[in-house]
Amino acid sequence: MKSIVITGSARGLGYELAKAMIPYGYGIALSDINEELLLNAKKTLEEAFPDAHIIAIKANVASKTDLENLYEETQKAFGEVSVFVNNAGVNQRMVPLYELEKKEIDLLLNVDLKGAMLGSLIAFKRMKEQGFGQIYTIDGFGSNDAFRMGLNAYGTSKRGLTHFSRALAKESEELQANVLIGRLSPGIMITNFVTHANEDKTTMELPEKVKKVYSILGDYPDVVASFFAKKIAANQNNGVCFEWLTNAKAFHRFLHAKKYASRNFFGEAKQ
Ligand SMILES: NC(=O)c1ccc[n+]([C@@H]2O[C@H](COP(=O)([O-])OP(=O)(O)OC[C@H]3O[C@@H](n4cnc5c(N)ncnc54)[C@H](O)[C@@H]3O)[C@@H](O)[C@H]2O)c1
Secondary structure, three states: OEEEOOOOOOOHHHHHHHHHHHHHOOOEEEEEEOHHHHHHHHHHHHHOOOOOEEEEEEEEOOOOHHHHHHHHHHHHHHHOOEEEEEEEOOOOOOHHHHOOOOHHHHHHHHHHHHHHHHHHHHHHHHHHHHHEEEEEEOOOOOOOOOOOOOOOOHHHHHHHHHHHHHHHHHHHHHHHOOEEEEEEEOOOEHHHHEEOOOOEEEOOOOHHHHHHHHHHOOEEEHHHHHHHHHHHHHOOOOOEEEEEEHHHHHOOOOOOOOHHHHHOOOOOOOO
16 A cells, blocks of 8 residues: 655644654654654554554664664555655754854754655655655755854755755656655644754743744644645655745735634644
């Protein structure tokens, strides 16, 4: 059966995307570095969708061996890997670059940038042999070259990832691999990510101004995931970017800022 692998899918966008893909008939490979969260996610999904086919495989995206095992186990369970989503990510502490420690930069690049590159190369090689497949990375702040104090390292990794995905789409085209490469651009989602850094070890208090902007532009990840699931299930094109928070949508939200700001998400980040 067709299947989807999603890294970092024990919670947040990854989890919601897994859930949203079930009605499209995909076997689901959940995966995360956090085993406890991962097993809980599998249990919750199985209770909600008793007929769904779900496996859960612990994998750290910084480990090539883990990612190879994740791919092979999914292939074994479902017969094919149709979609591979490099979703796992960590945020940075919102401080100027010079205040970050080397180990924080290493973690961020190893997970957000190198993790997605490793996942893609493992999936690409095998999907090329298979003759079809889709591989996605997740855009984030910096993908479009925006700057903000406190997001230098994260923005650098996301900007790099955008280049990576576009270059991989070109490679796929030139190699006639029939592997579709794409980007998912979620805008701002109210998840643990926006208030935590360094694998949840650091909690960040967002300034009131930032909370207000997030309340206007942000959404819970289930809303964004439903949009992506529909796009992925129907996608036939290489080099795509599925963008949730378009400029037009952002403009509309600022025009109706009062209505959106009243959602006041904070104090209730969704797991
Ligand atoms: N939340 C936002 O506003 C936002 C905006 C744009 C892009 N994104 C991107 O969306 C993706 C998902 O973010 P989220 O908001 O759902 O965050 P989240 O923190 O809720 O979920 C991230 C998941 O990744 C897992 N993870 C962390 N390190 C890992 C590793 N080394 N190996 C495997 N799994 C690991 C975590 O355990 C967690 O389950 C990330 O790539 C992030 O950069 C988020």
